Amino acid sequence: MKKMKYNLLLAAFPLFAVSCGVDDDDFTASIFDTTTSAVDAASATAPFDQWLYDTFVVPYNVEIDYCYKSQESGIDYQVTAAGYEQSQAMAWLLKYLFYQPYEEVLGAEFLRQNSPRQFRFVGSYAVATDGTVKVGYAKDGILVSLRYVNGLNLDYGNWTESDIDALNTMYFRTIHHEFGHVLHMRRQIPSAFRQLTASTYNASGWSGLADAEAHAMGYVTPYAAMSYEEDFAETFSSVICTSDEDWMTTIIDATGNGMLSDDRSKVMALIDSLRIAGLDDATKPWNNFTANGVAYTSFRDYLDNVPVVTSAGASAFGLLQRKVEILSDWCDTNWGLPIFSLRANVQQKQSDINDFMRDEVAPNIFKLQ
Secondary structure: OOOOHHHHHHHHOHHHOOOOOOOOOOOOOOOOOOOOOOOOOOOOOHHHHHHHHHHHHHHHOOEEEOOOOHHHHOOOEEOOOOOHHHHHHHHHHHHHHHHHHHHHHHOHHHHHHHOOOEEEEOOOOEEEOOOOEEOEEEEOOOEEEEOOHHHOOOOOOOOOHHHHHHHHHHHHHHHHHHHHHHHHHHOOOOHHHHHHOHHHOOOOOHHHOOHHHHHOOOOOOHHHHOOHHHHHHHHHHHHHHOOHHHHHHHHHHHHOOOEOOOHHHHHHHHHHHOOOOOOOOOOOHHHOEEEOOEEEOOHHHHHHHOOEOOOHHHOHHHHHHHHHHHHHHHHHHHHOOOHHHHHHHHHHHHHOHHHHHHHHHHHHOOOOO
16 A cells, blocks of 8 residues: 655655744734725736735735745745746635635634635746755745746646646645644644643654554654644645545554454544545555555454454554544644544545546636736
């Protein structure tokens, strides 16, 4: 089964780690003038700029910045500007895979009050003079800078599973991660979550973990092992974005060293909550894999053969499952957010993405005037 590319990128480029401090923004009234259009009608990009204003600023109180500004990209990094067509495609995807799902589940006012205030599109990775690469950046949950927008596949309607994986890896996991930070800045992370793996957080050593190692410690990704705040944001993002295949990989890794006697029912309950399809489908990779040197052709058979442990701390799956459970309760209690329903919404939209790109995006791409 494949490894999660997101984590591989984090390991390769540690500077991808996002900033998570608290900002002075009170998340109330709009910080943008929504009464008078700021669009220059004489600009060659005026139609797209007006669409951005009408689509993001007015309904959601968020600004999309796709124009290159060297002083805002940092003088220590070499970057290229986002392409005009790629910026349009990215904006459509941002609306489709982030704003629409939350609005359909919770309503537009929730987004106006809580979503990031600005998204910045950059065409390339940010390459430092010493050769290090920064693949993404976020500041205090207020500004999210999306790098390598020029890497978007513009073959509308012909995206593969790899294209969708890349979409999550490079952009949407970061977006949902940062949004998780925004929400927990306003509603405290439960102490029960903070304490579950408190002894294994490692602010500097997380980047040396492989995916399977992190899963076997009770983390959804290596980056989650950095701190309880990053653990919470990564768990939030993973519930929403991580594919069925990658979740099954995580579950297999987390149960590999044993599980408690009642963990089997919890495994099945988590799979049901995540709405993982085709559990018994013989063509799925989780029904044809090797674990601990044994080949399995059925996930259920594998689960029946996982050794039983007696210490709760020895069950990585138990730790991971409890984190997801605490997160789900927290989302529902504090925000009225049914996170598994949000996941289902996002996953369905990803399944329909080729129809969306072909029927909605491609016919509405503006040309320079």
